[in-house]
Amino acid sequence: MFSSFKKLLFRKFKRSETKLHELNYLFWECTTRCNLNCLHCGSDCSKDSLYHDMPLDDFLSALDTVKTPSKNFMVVLTGGEPLLRKDIELCGRAIKKRGMKWSMVSNGHLYDKEKHISLLNAGLGALTISLDGLEESHNWLRNSKDSFSRVSNAINLAVSSSRLYFDVVTCINKRNFQELSSIRNYLIQKGVKAWRLFTIIPIGRAIRNPELFLDNCQLIELMEFINKSRKSSAIDVKFSCEGYVGNYELKVRDNYFFCRAGINIGSILIDGSISACPNIDRDFAQGNIYKDNFYDIWQTKYELFRNRRWTNIGKCAECADYKDCQGNGFHYWQGDKKNVLVCHNEQLKKQH
């Protein structure tokens, strides 16, 4: 009864947030070059990208259309690997100069002491680094012999800064699944305060490798692990906001599932496309900074993101939880968009 009331209020809250659609979080896909060749990469990034890095001035012209940014507005540099850009500090300083915050998602491979310092000097405020297991399983997924040692060093540096809002993300797969407790202990020992766990999306080059995907039992075990870990204060463990998890909602995260793509989250992609999270099907682009005013697009378009009734098809049409889930994470609508690609809720229910 109480739980139903909370859910009802949360639905109202979501509707209110959607109407308001305040832009809080802007991804900038500043490069699609990458120094790794990860088995699970959803964007098929590689050393030789089809695209040149977006010139800083092009991005700034679009950013400057946001005349009155919201209070906690931030720009999140992503890729590819952002640290491959030689001008990454210039980019950060230019954003900071506009009174905006900036952060970065990195594989940590190039994050050494000098880079750490120059990024802090440029005003880096938050950082996410990927660690996908203990040494063997991490290096397997990252397809690199020395990635683990480099990431480990990067984590030490990030933890040493009292200024950085920092977390580690891990993509859980069949190989690192048995290591969950060991990874958690490893991170605690390093002083990491926040750890987010993901499953892998079957897109990009990931789709070719069945070892990357958890089966239904493993997904439940993952939820149980997170739920149990959250009872300890040693490290803040959570399931990412990638999908609706039914009875595990509020047990594996601080809040109910709410995919804010296109509601509070926008993006400027490598080719200038205006969209939401970078892993969303590129067909959903709402415009392009090379011909449109970015903030006008944000204010006036994004209908498919803000009214998700169109996702009430395929398996979602018959689902009793649709009101709370609304089609799972937006990035799970790929290809012909006739059915959701992954339904965590269904996977979890199948085992009960």
Add this chain to the structure above:
Amino acid sequence: MKRNLIGKVIGGLSLTSAMFVFQACYGTPQDFGLDLLVEGQVKSKISGLPIKGIKVSVADNLQYEYTNDEGRFSFYTEKRDNLSILFEDIDSIQNGIYLNRDTVLKNSKEKVFLDIKMEEK
């Protein structure tokens, strides 16, 4: 504004305390930190000429930067009371030899400009 307030009230009532602190799936945590932009120029006390290569660092912190050809430096650092900034000549006789010095920043707002004169040894 009014709608925002209503949203917050409804959100608060649904008792999910962290609902206003969200994080995109593949994004970073939100940044609630406060920064201070420390900028300035280092010159010789006697000649008034800018000094290149002076290491400008934050005490109890890894951060540092070197002055450029114009003796200028600029970096962001975590805002806190009594921030101690150190100026060190670490390049031996290159660019002259100067006595190290420091300065303590109190009650700084968002940015500060430091005009530093260093004495020759």
